[in-house]
Amino acid sequence: MATALPTTALSNRMRGKGQGGPRPRRHPLRAAGRTAPLVPAMILLAVFLVGPVLASFYGSFTNSALTGAAAQQTQFVGFANYAQLFRTPDFFKSVLLTVIFLLGSAVIGQNVLGLVLSLLMARGDRVMRSIVGTFVVTAWVLPEIVAAFAAYAFFHADGTLNEILGAAGIHGPNGLYSLPMVAVILANIWRGTAFSMLVYSAALADVPDDVQESAEMDGAGGAQRLFFITLPLIRRSISTNLMLTTLQTLSVFTLIFVMTGGGPGTDSSTLPILAYQQAFKFSQLGLGTAIATILLVVGAVFSVIYLRALKPEVD
């Protein structure tokens, strides 16, 4: 999940750039020549990104399958896949689990912890800053499968967490079975908080000191300064970060897959896990494709909101 996403800083750099190059003339050959370097990118994107997205929309309205009769003759079945999906109790459970996962691990967990960490780090010792930064960032930089195993070991019934709880006299639960959502939410907070921490640290560094100082002179307490000065000043970073962490968390698969496999039963099957299970475990390709399409639409809606809010300068 080590994703750095376009930041406002990057798009700001584009400001003030002269429109260079030889003056554009309306000449079809020259225009074609200028478009030519875009062609390899367009082909790759068309075949491997736009293609599957369109195929997903189309496929969710057919009875396509990988094996059996339907594999030979794919027929258009309208909304049958969606109708079947909405009759499946697992689907609504999965939607609910996805929302819980998004709210718990991204919107609340990563954002709040990232903000708290960056605020504390601005006040802590230099040594402490780099120690905390190292561990938090390492959890984020590690390959996802390794992070998933580390989290699995930590939350396992015989794992480190229960050992610590046991030392404190508490008989720990078998977290991965009795509280699977709590375990994967905590694991995803552990895994992803670094991103929010980095975004907020950069944003806080841009908050001018004199504003804080004059507020302090006027007698504003710490909490007042936080809520009436700091947070409003970094609100743009907050909305950007909320959007990006939500989008990243929406597509988390490996962490949950390794830790609980979506189980026990379907008790931690978020939508990406459910799509995988339906398509590959139960060979319900139509259902899997319908879930994938729904996820793509949700992702697209979030992206559009994000792009409209951020208004990147694209020319």
Add this chain to the structure above:
Amino acid sequence: MAMTSPSRRHLRWTSNSILALIAVCFALPLLWLLVASFDDHANLTLKLPGHFSLANYQAVLTPSLAYVPLWNSMMISLGCAIITVAVAVLAAYPLSRYRMRLNRPFLYGVLFGTCLPITAMMVPVYSLFVGLNLIDSEPGVVLFMAAASLPMAIWMMKNFMDSVPIVLEEAAWSDGASMMSTLWHVVVPLMRPGIAVVFVFVFVQAWGNFFVPFILLLSPEKFPAAVSIFAFFGQYGSVMYGQLAAFSLVYSVPVLALYVFTSRVLGGGSALAGAVKG
């Protein structure tokens, strides 16, 4: 919150204690990996090994267990990074230098693409690969991963290219140099650090990717390390935790090294600087 305290020393002490507590929580799962890899009787709990042992590393570092999967990871990640960077440099040039009617829709499309949940796409991508007869094909995996990382790469590359001054190119143009030779001889040398950042970024993502090769590859001898770690240790009952930790660390070292390299040498991980900056 602790910040309401009037005493700055008290405030600093409270901040440090909370930070220390958070650091311990974040460190424990990571320390387990490290300690268990040197313990030949490792279980899932963080405990000091009876004696320091390299047995796990010896058991894991064999051609079939580690070297072949690591080689596969290297080929897939290198292939993906090279294709992505080459295609992104080409695409970024007209987007950065010419005012074309295509620019705005293309860049919005690219930005939109950076936000797409790739995991959500894997079911339709699998169907597509079955249709194209690309299942279990390493080049197929490389091309898909390159396409998936292209939107971000084009966006980053265009921004790096925008910061290269245009004056030198104008000189080359007036000397009659073609667009391609200007790009290759003038622009690319000036933006080497930017290209390196994009390369490392794409490489690291490809190296760590589990889900894409897990879905699209079938033959164990083609598995990259991410999938073979999962296949060897994750799915079977008798899990050798010490070896799992040792293999995981060997597999993680390149990524950690590249991250440190980018942030220290290229300055591209201003991310890390931002974390340390107060």
